[in-house]
Amino acid sequence: xxxxxxxxxxxxxLHDRESFDCGELELNQxxxxxxxxxxxxxxxxxxVLPALSPLPNQKLPICAFYSIAPSSICRETLxxxxxxxxxxxxxxxxxxxxxxxxxxxxxxxxxxxxxxNALKYLWEINSHMRAYAIVVDCLSDEAERFYTKYGFEFLCxxxxxxxxxxxxxxxxxxxx
Numbered sequence: 196x197x198x199x200x201x202x203x204x205x206x207x208x209l210h211d212r213e214s215f216d217c218g219e220l221e222l223n224q225x226x227x228x229x230x231x232x233x234x235x236x237x238x239x240x241x242x243v244l245p246a247l248s249p250l251p252n253q254k255l256p257i258c259a260f261y262s263i264a265p266s267s268i269c270r271e272t273l274x275x276x277x278x279x280x281x282x283x284x285x286x287x288x289x290x291x292x293x294x295x296x297x298x299x300x301x302x303x304x305x306x307x308x309x310x311x312n313a314l315k316y317l318w319e320i321n322s323h324m325r326a327y328a329i330v331v332d333c334l335s336d337e338a339e340r341f342y343t344k345y346g347f348e349f350l351c352x353x354x355x356x357x358x359x360x361x362x363x364x365x366x367x368x369x370x371x
Contacts, residue, residue, distance in 0.1 A: 202261075202312050205241040207231045211254035217295040219334060225293050226260055239264035239292055242316065244309065259296045259305050261313040266290040268330060272351040272358075281327070288360070289317045291331045310345060318366045328360040 205212075205226075212227045230241040241262040245255035267285035270278040291313055296305045317329055332353055333339040339357050347359035 202242040202244050202259075202309075202316075205230055205234065205243050205260065209255060210243050210245055211250050211252060211256050214250065215257045215260075215295075216298050218298050218301070219295065221334060222293055222295040225262070226257065226295070230260070230262060230293075233262070233264075241293070242312070244305070244312075257297065258300055259309045260293065261291060261295075261309055262293040263313065263317060264290045264292050265324075265326070266330065268328075268350070268360075273360075274348075277362075286328075287326045289320070289326045289329045291317075291329055294331075306341060307345070310341075314361075314366055315370055318363070318370045321363050321366070326363055328362045329366065330358055330360045333357045333359060 212230070215226050216223055226241070230239075233239045234241060239262045241260055243257045244259040246258055247255075249255050266288050268288055270281045270283065270286055273281070273286075294306070294309055294313060296309060314329065317326075330350060331338075331342055331347060333342060333356055339359065342359050345361075346365060347361045350358045350360045352358065
């Protein structure tokens with residue numbers, strides 16, 4: 196299976212969600228059962244990288260995906276040097292809620308490509324709707340190492356997971 200070069204919004208009539216398997220049950224379940232519902236409810240947006248060739252059901256397999264949503268954090272979760280410059284009310288952020296790569300593409304750089312695409316997409320949104328940072332909740336130590344490698348910093352523990360962040364100022368320096 197070979198992937199297209201462009202992420203597009205998930206369309207359950209075009210994209211085969213059932214065949215997706217990244218090796219993480221929670222992420223597999225999200226794309227199969229929740230992503231489209233969350234989009235319809237206005238909760239998040241899921242972008243997929245479809246394969247070039249359709250399956251027998253005429254739908255395109257998903258090679259990778261990410262989901263984003265608006266969110267907020269309290270300034271007390273930030274390092275003190277950063278927090279003291281911010282107001283005392285909730286700080287707007289973008290949540291990179293999900294990011295996954297089909298198992299057969301593991302180790303080929305598609306995770307990095309997906310992350311860069313998500314960060315660039317959020318940077319573009321930030322020009323219209325400002326946010327302080329992008330946050331991500333790590334499902335595993337492996338995910339934490341992945342995000343650390345790309346400049347994310349520890350923020351706090353959130354719902355039993357490590358929450359990490361990267362400031363929009365850092366993102367701006369990457370894409371401007």
